[in-house]
Amino acid sequence: MATSLESSALTKRLTDSGLRPTPQREVVFKVILEKRDHPTADEIFARVKSQMPTISLATVYNCLETLVQNGLVRQVNFDRAPTRYCPNLHEHAHFHDETTGEVHDIDVPAELLAKLRGVLPPGYDASAIELSFRGKAAPETN
Amino acid sequence: MATSLESSALTKRLTDSGLRPTPQREVVFKVILEKRDHPTADEIFARVKSQMPTISLATVYNCLETLVQNGLVRQVNFDRAPTRYCPNLHEHAHFHDETTGEVHDIDVPAELLAKLRGVLPPGYDASAIELSFRGKAAPETN
């Protein structure tokens, strides 16, 4: 069944990173993978609690830190709003919808990313590029 | 003399925005214009206090908010670090030097900015674009 397959795949991703696949880490990771709406730590905490009511917020923060450090999840920051978490590991940009508060992933062609690096003066070596947009998005066409 | 000229130019920029040129606003604005190293509110507070020891941190925050709202100063955020303030009003990117903690302005050609907007799906309308780099910069060639 799909769920157990997913669960073991998820476990594998943790162990492949050298992480102990604790139930807490698995449920935090699972929640982030399942609903990719860039939740905050609080939102993740709420979702996780419905499956594991005894988990603590500190643990959610610990798991998130571990996942981020191991490159399994990325942090997304905008202004000084609470950090959001994103399981999309491709290099991509973010669009923050002012109207709905939603965050959408935006694909950036590799060619354009290379051009972006090109704006740096000689001697500047960027290990990370962050690109984000703020604005309004047309409602989804259903 | 240069100082009074600067001071009146600064006053003019405030009044042109419809702001009352209070001593507090002027000194906060002056400090930001004088040393363009992207200071935090705390750093601005410290610099301002040396000229106006009675000013309060709340006032510095108030002045900064006013300056930002009127487009005289821009906020620069990186991850969840304290907000920094930048008097460079041209559209530009920021480079955060991991080694020194310094922030440098990076010029972005208008043509490239246009290309960036081009990555948005149809229906997405960006009112602001933020681009920042993190990495190491070669030391200044003196």
Place this chain on the structure above:
DNA sequence: GAATGGATTTAGAATAATTCTAATTCCTAC
């Protein structure tokens, strides 16, 4: 020139996201 009232400043309290601390629990390896 004094009174009025809205804008501004101020000190300190409050807020909120996150991190820290110290104790407990859990596992893994011996």
Place this chain on the structure above:
DNA sequence: GTAGGAATTAGAATTATTCTAAATCCATTC
């Protein structure tokens, strides 16, 4: 089975920022 390190936990602490309510300032009106 036990020892020891890793992980979890509750709650305290931290920190940047915002809020609150009172005081002050200042432009305008009488």
